Amino acid sequence: MAVSARTRKSARLQRLEAAINYPIDWLEERSGLVGGLRYFLFRKVPGDSNWxxxxxxxxxxxxxxxxxxxxxxxxxxxxxxxxxxxxxxxxxxxxxxxxxxxxxxxxxxxxxxxxxxxxxxxxxxxxxxxxxxxxxxxxxxxxxxxxxxxxxxxxxxxxxxxSYWATVVGINLNGTVPFLGPYIAQFLRGGAEIGPxxxxxxxxxxxxxxxxxxxxxxxxxxxxxxxxGVSSPPWSKEAAGADWVEEQVTTNGRSGLTQPAARSSWRRNGGDAE
Ligand code: HEM
Known part of the structure; x- marks a missing residue:
């Protein structure tokens, strides 16, 4: 008895799941948007990301x-x-x-x-x-x-x-920009004076x-x-660790391009097709 109740419930659950999935699958098949969103939300970020x-x-x-x-x-x-x-x-x-x-x-x-x-x-x-x-x-x-x-x-x-006087000050400040100032002020005012x-x-x-x-x-x-990809913190051991050593070998001496924190997470995220 209990088993059949469970089975009935799971059949109902299955129908519910199918009803929810139908429009999602419909959209995914025609646009790829759902996969794109899933990739965005569940993509890999460095393990030492913080608040x-x-x-x-x-x-x-x-x-x-x-x-x-x-x-x-x-x-x-x-x-x-x-x-x-x-x-x-x-x-x-x-x-x-x-x-x-x-x-x-x-x-x-x-x-x-x-x-x-x-x-x-x-x-x-x-x-x-x-x-x-x-x-x-x-x-x-x-x-x-x-x-x-x-x-x-x-x-x-x-x-x-x-707000009126703050805008007068703001527009006057913009008016002091070399060469372009008067044009910027005129554009912002929409005329010679502040008004409608x-x-x-x-x-x-x-x-x-x-x-x-x-x-x-x-x-x-x-x-x-x-x-x-998101960069690791500068103190990251992960980012400045083993792959940094390996990196020096593979970058043909262009170490100026290989700032560890930025570069290695770029690689971890699959950005480098080496
Ligand atoms: C409406 C304003 C902005 C929004 C909504 C925004 C949003 C984001 C988000 C969600 C990230 C990824 C997570 C994170 O690192 O916090 C990010 C990263 C980044 N943002 Fe912004 N941001 C804004 C303004 C700025 C400004 C003003 C700058 C610098 C002038 C900036 C430079 C960057 C850079 C360089 C990254 C990559 C950081 C990394 O990979 O570690 N963003 N932004």
Missing amino acids: FHTLGSATLTAFLVQATTGVILAMYYKPEPKTAYASIQHITNDVTLGWLVRGMHKWGASVFIILLFFHMARVFLFGAYKYPRELNWIVGVLLLVMGMAEGFTGYLLPWDQT DTLARFYSIHMLLIPGAIFALIGLHLYLVVRL
Whole structure:
């Protein structure tokens, strides 16, 4: 009796599994996306990876929180001088959980920038910007610039005294750039003075242009992380061990290219077809 109950249960379980697997298999057969995701999630990383290696993913999480809360805010925000401030007040005071979403977006912006700097500091201190990851460092620098521009353009949107004068200072600072300064300032203002056109421009840059660029750059950044593998910490015995000795023999004296922490994990991840 008990056995037949178990059998019945496992048959039900099998049917459930088949129902779950069907759409996944359907997608995999037609796109290979599931295999790609599985490879991304379960790929090999150095055994001595540590908590510092989670800072990149933490930065990614902070960005996704910003993107999600930003979409919700954009449903209520009205980007015109007469309505902007009132719409922000409406979000904070009247919209259900509006105060929470706005607070997450506002404070999350600082969290995102802080994590970005922590992640960059980790990469720098671990020497992970060296060969073969220079290109990924450059992509990272572009992400940093985009992240800061996102903060600058977002700051004006509440259209209160603080945001107005902070933007005046920011645009004036940009105006001091040699040769290009006046053009950059004119472009940011959208005219001779800060006004409705500036607000519309900052809104468009803040919610369309820069987030799009950041998404694309993060895609490239992660592609390079997967392709090159994550580097070991500089103190890693694993990275500077036996294969480092072997490496010197196989690199034909080009030891300048073989920074141990970066190079050997590149090899462990199958990057070198020797
Ligand atoms: C939106 C911003 C960013 C996101 C979401 C992001 C995400 C990530 C992730 C998930 C990793 C792999 C895990 C890790 O090492 O933490 C990584 C690695 C890396 N990131 Fe970033 N990153 C960002 C910004 C930056 C910046 C500003 C730089 C430097 C200027 C940078 C340079 C690198 C480099 C060189 C690696 C490879 C590190 C290694 O192999 O050990 N990233 N990033």
